[in-house]
Amino acid sequence: MKKLTLIAVALATTASMAVAQDVVRVGIAAEPYPPFASPDAAGNWVGWEVEIIGAICAAAELNCEITPTAWDGIIPALTSQRIDAIMASMSITPERLETIDFSDKYYNTPTVIVGPRSMEFDATPEGMAGKILGVQVSTVHQSYAQAYFEAGTELRNYQTQDEANQDLVAGRIDATQADSIALEAFLVTEAGQCCEIKGAVADDPELLGAGVGVGVRKGDDALREAFNRGIAAIIADGTYDAISAPYFANSIYGG
Numbered sequence: 001m002k003k004l005t006l007i008a009v010a011l012a013t014t015a016s017m018a019v020a021q022d023v024v025r026v027g028i029a030a031e032p033y034p035p036f037a038s039p040d041a042a043g044n045w046v047g048w049e050v051e052i053i054g055a056i057c058a059a060a061e062l063n064c065e066i067t068p069t070a071w072d073g074i075i076p077a078l079t080s081q082r083i084d085a086i087m088a089s090m091s092i093t094p095e096r097l098e099t100i101d102f103s104d105k106y107y108n109t110p111t112v113i114v115g116p117r118s119m120e121f122d123a124t125p126e127g128m129a130g131k132i133l134g135v136q137v138s139t140v141h142q143s144y145a146q147a148y149f150e151a152g153t154e155l156r157n158y159q160t161q162d163e164a165n166q167d168l169v170a171g172r173i174d175a176t177q178a179d180s181i182a183l184e185a186f187l188v189t190e191a192g193q194c195c196e197i198k199g200a201v202a203d204d205p206e207l208l209g210a211g212v213g214v215g216v217r218k219g220d221d222a223l224r225e226a227f228n229r230g231i232a233a234i235i236a237d238g239t240y241d242a243i244s245a246p247y248f249a250n251s252i253y254g255g
Helices: 002-021 048-059 071-079 140-148 161-170 180-187 221-236 239-244
Strands: 023-029 063-069 100-107 111-116 132-136 154-158 175-179 195-200 212-217
Touching: 023 048, 023 071, 048 063, 048 221, 048 239, 063 071, 071 100, 071 212, 100 221, 111 140, 111 161, 111 180, 132 140, 132 161, 140 154, 140 175, 154 161, 161 175, 175 180, 180 195, 212 221, 221 239
Parallel strands: 023 063, 132 154, 132 175
Antiparallel strands: 100 212, 111 175, 111 195
């Protein structure tokens, strides 16, 4: 029994070392999504989520490599093993959990609708009736808009949120729906001065999810638990708040 115990310990240690030493390709969306992730003038990816990736991986002793991947193909890239994890502000939803697994959440923020200051409406199906609403494809926002607004609202789909924002500024759509933090970052730009938050949409955990987590392949429990350890560690030691402070006035971890 003692010999078997020693073998078991050795195997567990080897597995832990493998998780720590292997390169973990962390997929982020290839499209800019400030303040979470965007390339700087030198082409380096910067932003809150990029810093959080570095901190979580360091705390979990993972050798992570950021791998930009087109958003609408990021889950197929994970399941086909072109990347090993997704950290791209991906909400944990029942639909996605049918295909991939998730770590514990690492942030959770409201979903809002933004529109021109010159137009008065609210973020309800009644308020959106007759409006043109732009949403990014393959997001919880597209799913939510299709469920709540499609009957009385014209929906337009965009490959990136930035494209939706541009059409909002140009007057080609009346509103866009996205994460509150991403849209607040747009509103403080010169182009975003045209618009304002019209309100938060009604919460629907089935469609909007239970916060943002790290996506991993089904059954990759060792990697999922390593990310969980990293998330817990940076929250406990204050690293999470230290990284967040320059970006946000209040915590975005959520309840």
